[in-house]
Amino acid sequence: MTQKLTDKEKYRYSRHLLLDKVGEVGQEKLKTAKVLVIGAGGLGCPVLQYLTAVGVGTIGIIDFDVVDETNLQRQILFTINDIGKNKAIVAKERLEQLNPFVKFEVYPEKLTPKNALAIFKHYDIVVDGTDNFSTRYLVNDACVIAGKPLVYGAIYKFEGQVSVFNFKGGPTYRCLFPEPPKAGSVPNCSDVGVIGVLPGLIGTQQANEVLKIILEIGAPLSGKLLIVDALQSSSISIKINRSEEQVEKVLASATNFENNDYELFCGVKKTHHDNEISAEELKELIKVQNIQIIDVREEWEQPKVDELNMINIPLQTISMNLDKIDKLQIKVIVCQHGVRSLRAIDYLQQNGFENLINLTGGIVTWK
């Protein structure tokens, strides 16, 4: 049931009521709408400010994090007096002053597979303003299972992405990026920086998408990824198709959703280390088993270990030397300190190689 406007609300929203495409009917749709904003950070702040200002009736805010002084360069809801306080709670206090006609639900906690579906079911639209891949995949999957449209935004330094996923049979985040990148391979704002106004640009675009969906006007960014370049003031729109295979996979996980581990899925935490070997264990292994030992250091790197029959394939040349690597045998990958060898193993696994073992700590541990 659409909620009617009071006289005070009609006055407050008079500039909306003047618009043909909004009017009293549209404003009532906004008042009736329930939108959940995940993350009250760089993207979440402008999203929340606009959704509150325009009179979205119910707004949920979920964020476990506290305000840090380094957030103030872009997270424009907060002041120096808020440092150390929970973002969701501070945001609610500030936003209530902006529009007392809006009802806020605050979740000062981490979004997890255990609470996601129970929270999402109370809302019509979910807005993603998170800063990590494990939460992004969790949000996507929970939206697919709960059948909620997802307004996506993500930023990197001077560039941003916006899209609307899972909207009326359109593509999902996994139709764009089926697998998360390796943990740590894509940095976030706190790692590499971000220009202060970028989350403002992208968050405002997200708020615009939310309004279009609620008001049923214009063309929501479903099936398209908008990429914005703040330095060039340019943008490009990429067409994305729905992958039924990806959607089916998510739906199949619905029955056991609470037990999904997104941090594990995104490699934030590791399972176990049975693909690691110490120098002592390697010494024993070569006595009993025929294995291939691959040294991914540069040719000039020392020490060379004569007792180990190693073949040298420097990391940067590995793609051109896949034919030298045995498909079946156990392969121990070696470098100076055991870091580059992990990258080589990642690459080889992506290219279908199995039975890969890392020499923990590298060749310098060989005695």
Next chain:
Amino acid sequence: MKLAVKYFGMIAEAIGKQEEQLEITGNSVLEVDVFLKNKYAKLEFLNYKFAVNQVLVDGIKRLKENDEIALLPPFAGG
């Protein structure tokens, strides 16, 4: 075959430019990927998807002269 290639985010940083014209042998996205990885070794450790003429595609997509290829990385930040 002559192609226009565009790079975004970390990919543009790793390669040191946002776009270029390339002469490539082969006629599939997969072959372009191998070509680019040989030309820019850093790509091996980055994640990205391909778009051809502003449509997201998979590796078997056939290419034609003067197609515009874009390498799209995922962004984490919010």
